Amino acid sequence: MTRSALIVAHGSPSDPDPQEAALKDLAARVGALLPGWRIGGATLAKEGAFDAAVAKLGGPWIYPYFMARGYFTKKVLAERAEPLGLRVLxxxxxxxxxxxxxxxxxxxxxxxxxxxxxxTTLLIAAHGSAVSRTSAESARDFAAALKAEMGFAEALAGYVEEPPFLSESARIIGQAICLPQFALNAGHMLEDVPEALAEAGFAGPVLPAFIDWPETPELIAQSLERQAASA
Structure with missing residues (x-):
């Protein structure tokens, strides 16, 4: 039986094409790991991309390529998927x-x-939100889990859109490493995070956005296989 899944991200409304292309490339890498599946990618920012991908795949599962259960996953995607009878993972x-x-x-x-x-101190650079607690809570939980897993001296978070702002949290004395909790190389990752770290004088290593991690396609592929097995 052929299954299909659509990987959906927010994208960049001001310049949608680069992120749309990046998500399609991610979908291709996931698809290469899942023989017998049809995998697509679309951003919400690219007009018509979501509907066109759903039509092409014919009723796919929707895989939210987002970092938390927030407004876009629980409301925007749900409202797009429900009338079409699509399952949102x-x-x-x-x-x-x-x-x-x-x-x-x-x-x-x-x-x-x-x-x-x-x-070493671990710094999680995250989006945050002025209207929802989910993003900040997700980043704090991620920092705490990694501290417990690896034994960092300290693990903290700094945000782009709420306090403690990244430019404040990144003023760290001693050695530190930054893990940005961002899915794509869009505006926050390309502009706000580097600017905040530079303002704070942060000099430690900074990991890339998750779309550039070599493990990301396998994580998504394994998730889809696991959920298909239990469906």
Whole structure:
């Protein structure tokens, strides 16, 4: 039986095409790991992309490529999917294996610097929100889980859209590493995060957005396979 899934992200309303292309590339990498599946990618910011992808795939599962259960996953995507009878899965940021994957990436970065985790502060750079607690709570939970997993000296979060702002949290004395909790290389990741870190004088390593992690396609593929097996 052929299954299909549509990976959906927010994208960049001011310049939708680069993120639309990046998501289609991610979908292709996921599809290469799932023989017998049809995998598509679309951003909400690209006009008509979601509807065109749904029509092409013929009733796919909707996989939210978002970092938290927030406004876009619980309201915007749900309202788009419900009239079409589409199933919306849990978002990427809630994947159980994400903490382990992040721990491996952080360990590689620490090894390159020769830093023990117990002497290092972990900074999670996240979106935050002026209207919802979900984004901030997700980042704090992620920081706490990684501290417990790896034994960082401290783990904290800083936000783009709510206090404590990233430019404040990033004023860290001693060695520190930053993990941005962003799915795509869109505006916040390309502009707000580097600007805030520069303002704070943050000098430690900064990991890439999750779309550039080599583990990301496998995480999504494994999630889809697991949910198909239990369906």
């Amino acid at each position: 849990e978002p990427f940021g809630t994947e159980p294996a994400l903490v382990t994957s992040a721990a491996h990436a952080l360990q590689r970065a620490l090894c390159e610097k020769g830093w023990p985790a117990q002497d």
